[in-house]
Amino acid sequence: xxxxxxxxxxxxxxxxxxxxxxxxxxxxxxxxxxxxxxxxxxxxxxxxxxxxxxxxxxxxxxxxxxxxxxxxxxxxxxxxxxxxxxxxxxxxxxxxxx
Amino acid sequence: xxxxxxxxxxxxxxxxxxxxxxxxxxxxxxxxxxxxxxxxxxxxxxxxxxxxxxxxxxxxxxxxxxxxxxxxxxxxxxxxxxxxxxxxxxxxxxxxxxxxxxxxxxxxxxxxxxxxxxxxxxxxxxxxxxxxxxxxxxxxxxxxxxxxxxxxxxxxxxxxxxxxxxxxxxxxxxxxxxxxxxxxxxxxxxxxxxxxxxxxxxxxxxxxxxxxxxxxxxxxxxxxxxxxxxxxxxxxxxxxxxxxxxxxxxxxxxxxxxxxxxxxxxxxxxxxxxxxxxxxxxxxxxxxxxxxxxxxxxxxxxxxxxxxxxxxxxxxxxxxxxxxxxxxxxxxxxxxxxxxxxxxxxxxxxxxxxxxxxxxxxxxxxxxxxxxxxxxxxxxxxxxxxxxxxxxxxxxxxxxxxxxxxxxxxxxxxx
Numbered sequence: 001x002x003x004x005x006x007x008x009x010x011x012x013x014x015x016x017x018x019x020x021x022x023x024x025x026x027x028x029x030x031x032x033x034x035x036x037x038x039x040x041x042x043x044x045x046x047x048x049x050x051x052x053x054x055x056x057x058x059x060x061x062x063x064x065x066x067x068x069x070x071x072x073x074x075x076x077x078x079x080x081x082x083x084x085x086x087x088x089x090x091x092x093x094x095x096x097x098x
Numbered sequence: 099x100x101x102x103x104x105x106x107x108x109x110x111x112x113x114x115x116x117x118x119x120x121x122x123x124x125x126x127x128x129x130x131x132x133x134x135x136x137x138x139x140x141x142x143x144x145x146x147x148x149x150x151x152x153x154x155x156x157x158x159x160x161x162x163x164x165x166x167x168x169x170x171x172x173x174x175x176x177x178x179x180x181x182x183x184x185x186x187x188x189x190x191x192x193x194x195x196x197x198x199x200x201x202x203x204x205x206x207x208x209x210x211x212x213x214x215x216x217x218x219x220x221x222x223x224x225x226x227x228x229x230x231x232x233x234x235x236x237x238x239x240x241x242x243x244x245x246x247x248x249x250x251x252x253x254x255x256x257x258x259x260x261x262x263x264x265x266x267x268x269x270x271x272x273x274x275x276x277x278x279x280x281x282x283x284x285x286x287x288x289x290x291x292x293x294x295x296x297x298x299x300x301x302x303x304x305x306x307x308x309x310x311x312x313x314x315x316x317x318x319x320x321x322x323x324x325x326x327x328x329x330x331x332x333x334x335x336x337x338x339x340x341x342x343x344x345x346x347x348x349x350x351x352x353x354x355x356x357x358x359x360x361x362x363x364x365x366x367x368x369x370x371x372x373x374x375x376x377x378x379x380x381x382x383x384x385x386x387x388x389x390x391x392x393x394x395x396x397x398x399x400x401x402x403x404x405x406x407x408x409x410x411x412x413x414x415x416x417x418x419x420x421x422x423x424x425x426x427x428x429x430x431x432x433x434x435x436x437x438x439x440x441x442x443x444x445x446x447x448x449x450x451x452x453x454x455x456x457x458x459x460x461x462x463x464x465x466x467x468x469x470x471x472x473x474x475x476x477x478x479x480x481x482x483x484x485x486x487x488x489x490x491x492x493x494x495x496x497x498x499x500x501x502x503x504x505x506x507x508x509x510x511x512x513x
Contacts, residue, residue, distance in 0.1 A: 015407055019397035038498045042349040042440055046338035048400050071400045
């Protein structure tokens with residue numbers, strides 16, 4: 001049984017977790033080009049090595065970030081998303097021409 | 099044919115050596131007109147059609163392991179064309195038609211067996227989606243229809259129509275559905291290609307792609323540098339890693355896909371049966387083995403390891419569909435690495451490098467496309483970069499133009 005350490009609930013069976021994609025830096029949503037946005041949406045880091053990923057502890061609906069090796073499947077650390085996402089993003093649309 | 103067999107049977111000089119499938123290994127030449135990275139089904143099929151239809155025989159297929167030893171040997175050998183989009187249906191239908199005649203074309207038995215494929219719907223939403231798929235498929239010349247549970251019971255009497263308390267509401271019955279021996283497909287293409295002068299170099303790993311001014315000039319291998327006029331990449335699960343060596347990125351995520359096969363038993367199951375809700379498909383090969391396949395792993399990994407939870411859930415689903423299978427013994431289990439695109443369609447055609455063509459993003463649907471993929475990629479190479487109409491929808495730049503071809507509902511895996 002593979003165990004993942006949830007920052008909120010402690011070590012739990014991996015079957016309790018849902019993968020949520022890689023952590024990526026969002027481009028400026030008001031001014032970025034279509035191709036920059038496409039890059040953000042469709043492209044992930046594909047090298048073999050450590051990757052930062054979103055994971056959900058499904059029973060408690062808690063989202064957090066895990067660092068995992070995508071070749072050996074070793075989970076090196078897990079932490080609360082506040083460590084990276086500390087600023088609020090407001091989705092203002094006024095500057096986008098309709 | 100029987101007399102020929104009898105003659106061989108009593109002949110001490112069995113003509114085996116004279117009919118070797120592949121020529122012995124040779125030295126790498128310094129330059130080839132076309133270098134194909136990856137000696138799986140797609141790579142050797144491309145080489146075969148280049149030689150057969152376009153007279154291009156100065157071709158090397160470079161394979162880091164052995165012929166057809168990657169995902170060509172790891173898929174579950176399903177051939178079908180009952181996809182969702184017109185683009186997908188047209189493409190896979192062309193593949194089904196090529197498969198039908200492949201044994202004759204090769205003079206080599208690929209054990210092609212057209213038994214029909216049945217997909218089960220357990221929800222109203224799936225029934226609606228099946229109705230759409232049946233109509234799209236019929237429109238493009240496929241034989242697909244929606245059938246009722248009573249028809250399903252006649253077609254597959256051994257099937258449990260209430261698996262895991264998910265009653266079967268309808269079935270998508272695809273008469274063109276078939277299976278074949280996947281290894282034999284690669285062997286047949288490789289034999290046909292090498293007989294026409296193509297070189298297949300096994301144990302030859304491409305470690306780097308050499309480029310100059312937006313063009314590829316050759317590849318670095320563990321056996322030295324090979325110059326190339328054109329390079330075709332067909333490396334399945336490692337596509338994104340190979341593209342990085344060439345200096346561009348692909349919108350792919352690598353997931354393991356696990357499958358297994360039982361010991362052979364007497365034939366009891368003619369159609370290929372899959373359940374849309376249980377994420378499981380079951381078929382009996384022409385050799386009598388029962389193949390179980392399912393969805394990809396729940397998270398990405400560049401590793402063909404197996405995991406007990408996935409095997410357990412796959413077996414649980416298979417046993418729900420055919421309860422008596424719980425008595426069966428497993429023969430083998432394995433995994434392959436699938437390169438998934440976000441729209442569940444492949445990536446074929448041009449790349450940012452002028453003379454470097456891509457054949458990737460085959461996720462869980464690569465085997466069934468082997469013939470048409472080889473044929474269209476060969477046309478692309480021979481024409482010097484004119485993308486054949488059939489594969490234009492699958493170009494790499496669809497991801498920057500937001501022109502995806504959404505086949506998500508039509509694959510057996512992870513939807």
